[in-house]
Amino acid sequence: MSELNLVLLGPPGAGKGTQAGRLVEDFRLAYFSTGDMLREAVEEGTELGRKAKEIMDAGDLVPDDLMLDLIRDKVDEPDARDGFILDGFPRTVPQADGLAQTLSDLGRSLTAAVLVDVPDDEVVRRLSGRRVCPKGHTYHVEFDPPKHDDVCDQDGQPLRQRDDDKPETIRRRLENYHAQTEPLVQYYDERGLLRRFDGSRPPAEVHDHIRATLATLRLEERL
Numbered sequence: 491m492s493e494l495n496l497v498l499l500g501p502p503g504a505g506k507g508t509q510a511g512r513l514v515e516d517f518r519l520a521y522f523s524t525g526d527m528l529r530e531a532v533e534e535g536t537e538l539g540r541k542a543k544e545i546m547d548a549g550d551l552v553p554d555d556l557m558l559d560l561i562r563d564k565v566d567e568p569d570a571r572d573g574f575i576l577d578g579f580p581r582t583v584p585q586a587d588g589l590a591q592t593l594s595d596l597g598r599s600l601t602a603a604v605l606v607d608v609p610d611d612e613v614v615r616r617l618s619g620r621r622v623c624p625k626g627h628t629y630h631v632e633f634d635p636p637k638h639d640d641v642c643d644q645d646g647q648p649l650r651q652r653d654d655d656k657p658e659t660i661r662r663r664l665e666n667y668h669a670q671t672e673p674l675v676q677y678y679d680e681r682g683l684l685r686r687f688d689g690s691r692p693p694a695e696v697h698d699h700i701r702a703t704l705a706t707l708r709l710e711e712r713l
């Protein structure tokens with residue numbers, strides 16, 4: 491069987507996690523998010539994990555080489571034999587080059603960069619509607635409203651908007667996202683690897699589109 495080696499791109503609030511979870515089941519892929527990989531390596535106390543911990547404890551960003559070493563180890567494990575979804579990496583063009591080289595060293599290559607695209611206004615609408623109670627119960631003013639405005643259904647506590655969910659904070663994150671991601675989108679487009687999906691559609695529909703596209707890609711790879 492041919493592999494599906496994927497990177498996942500998209501703004502916050504695009505539902506990437508949901509889509510990744512479904513694709514993992516559809517195609518029996520391994521799922522690697524950079525956050526999880528780092529946490530796991532640190533917890534397991536591997537050599538890479540110890541290095542990463544030292545760097546993060548000093549308040550520095552984990553360098554690309556170390557991330558690529560982590561990815562190399564994960565991709566080489568048996569559960570990634572049919573392919574993988576990489577979430578959170580690459581974020582820059584040099585990282586994308588590094589990933590291509592790392593995969594090539596393993597005799598593999600990227601099948602596609604899956605972009606779940608959502609317009610900025612829709613991201614703001616999705617994220618800024620979130621409300622939480624002090625115990626962590628979560629609502630959405632539009633998609634999952636509480637029975638009474640600003641009061642938790644479960645414990646009657648007042649609901650509030652997290653600072654992270656304030657529209658001005660979301661706009662700032664989106665600016666960073668665009669500045670970082672647009673060169674990557676272009677990079678993968680130029681290499682014929684970009685597959686763009688309309689993430690403003692309902693999640694089930696987005697999933698159907700992605701699954702159909704990937705199934706076709708897998709067939710093509712086998713020919």
Ligand SMILES: [Zn+2]
Pocket residue numbers: 623624625626627642643644645646647
């Ligand atoms: Zn509550």
